[in-house]
Amino acid sequence: MLKAPRGTQDILPPESSQWVYLESVLRDVCRRYNYHEIRTPTFEQSELFSRTVGEATDIVEKEMYTFKDKTGRDMALRPEMTASVARAFVEHGMASGPLPRKFFYMGSMYRYERPQAGRYREHRQFGVEVLGSDSPYSDVEVIVLAMDAAGALGLTGTQLVLNSIGCPTCRAAYRSRLIDHLKVRVNELCPDCQSRLERNPLRVLDCKKDACKAVTSGAPGMLDHLCPECRLHWGEMTRLLAAQGIDFTVDSSLVRGLDYYTRTVFELKWPPLGAQNAILGGGRYDGLVEEIGGPRVPGVGFAMGMERMLMALAKGSRPIGADAGIDVFVIGMKGADSLASEKAFALVRSLRQSGLSCEFDPLQRSMKAQMKQADRANAKFVAIIGDEEAKNGIVTVRCMGEGWQKTVGLDHVVSFVCEEVARLGK
């Protein structure tokens, strides 16, 4: 049997309505923050990601879905969105327009990983990007946007974790200092960390192995080695966050897995989710636009794992997205001729054109069977047209909730039902 590829999933009704709900809440938050939607291609030249995300990162090294197109160009399904947004920003000369530009996006990302709960090969992200502002206010704006989005969705119990990884200059200095410190006891580190030592020493800091923790416990912290500019930015940003009443914890071991980050990095965690408990993550990327050949334009943003958010909402606070029922179910009884059925079908269309949600049974089953469907569809009203009604130009209207029914002339049944639906709605 044919199955959906590993790590992918079908989103079926009624769960799909939860996605619609999630998307609508996020869009409304973005409207209030004046962020505008950007849509970019699902695949890009592979080079875009190897240059920005980083040649030596797991994402580029072993998780990208790459392929050659018919002319032999190296392409990749996008593993993340920030590089694409930056590319579009440069390609369309937005740097010479008003700055900053503020974008949001929603879409599928692709990474060849071992699937587990909260981690998929195709997953959907919502995210925002601000390009053209190096102000700590922008860092704080995207963070409070994230917090407000979580709040608007009713998610409680999240933890905001922050760190600064400095700029290329102070990070390089810190890096060699850290390597020097770790080298002294290199043989006490786990094999993973030994190989990480030269490639990505910051990662050694958040290794969970006790042996490594012992070695790193006295290690210097990045925050103590920021250059004056980075230290100022960090200080301002944390001060502004605190002034907004945002609780956060500083975690000097927080390192993001993409090379383009500078200064601020953060994650919003929701512990009950288990191993994959970061609902969203992001940070500042002041060198990214330049890296892809654009001007010096700073940026900051985050990405939210939408599946993870839905998992958290389902597991936590309150259920969402219950589908409301339909307004009217029209029953057309199959009689000696098809007159009643056809009149019923015409009525369905009129009701729909008038703005009501309406359903009928194309299989023209028995009255009982159709009543059952109406009940299952959670219909407020049932309109019945059988031989008698068709002949006399009338319709029997039944209110499912209140139990009554009456006959109404076919020519004013639409307005009658509209009024009744409005009455129930109050």
Add this chain to the structure above:
RNA sequence: GUGGAUGUAGCUCAGACGGCUAGAGCACCAGGUUGUGGCCCUGGGGGUCGCGGGUUCAAGUCCCGUCAUUCACCCCA
């Protein structure tokens, strides 16, 4: 990529030591009411027991492989 657990109907699950036509609840369809839902009763449809090998007179049950899901590592959203 590494390790553990799991895989029987659309869904949730039963199927002691291998042994007749593989079951239940829910869902679905029909009938009980010749034109009236929710409750109830009766009946019905639906399963290559994830897939492929092997052991055996006999495999849903045991063995191997494989695919998928899941938990953790890793990584990240």
